[in-house]
Amino acid sequence: EDQVTQSPEALRLQEGESSSLNCSYTVSGLRGLFWYRQDPGKGPEFLFTLYSAGEEKEKERLKATLTKKESFLHITAPKPEDSATYLCAVQAGSGNTGKLIFGQGTTLQVKP
């Protein structure tokens, strides 16, 4: 069964304290891995797509990496405005339905 697991469930950081969020997956035929940011009471906001092992993408203080079994979202010198829930999702299998399998998310709190 295809599965996506994120860790930790919650993470508290001091402003400027860098860390990483993990997304591990077991799927048949990875087609793409997606990172989203979700603020309370809002819909997820797209951050990155990763397609193949070794790929990296960056946006401001965020950097996403991908291996054959997991992805990391590195947060460098975070600010309080980076506080949110970060969701990982994978697209897998044959056929182009666009269906995504989501992890349960990591809730990040950055204290000033």
Add this chain to the structure above:
Amino acid sequence: DGGITQSPKYLFRKEGQNVTLSCEQNLNHDAMYWYRQDPGQGLRLIYYSQIVNDFQKGDIAEGYSVSREKKESFPLTVTSAQKNPTAFYLCASTDRGLHQPQHFGDGTRLSIL
């Protein structure tokens, strides 16, 4: 500005009542999706549609129904058969093509009266 609009933002359901959640997109996307989000859980797929007048069940379709009469619109009905409807409902759409991300609306929070 292109985007996905969900309405209402908050909705209350009485026992035995069907309620309909609206989702409209002006991104000209072919595919649309409905998800349910519960606290501490990931998004779970309810229904999806890749083309007008066609839709497929997701992982948790029981107690829900959809229609896709127009490309821009994909309403979700939560029927009285859904015994635990309290959740945050999210609608998404995506363009055709490999590796296209889904884009989301801002959700509808449904509660039982």
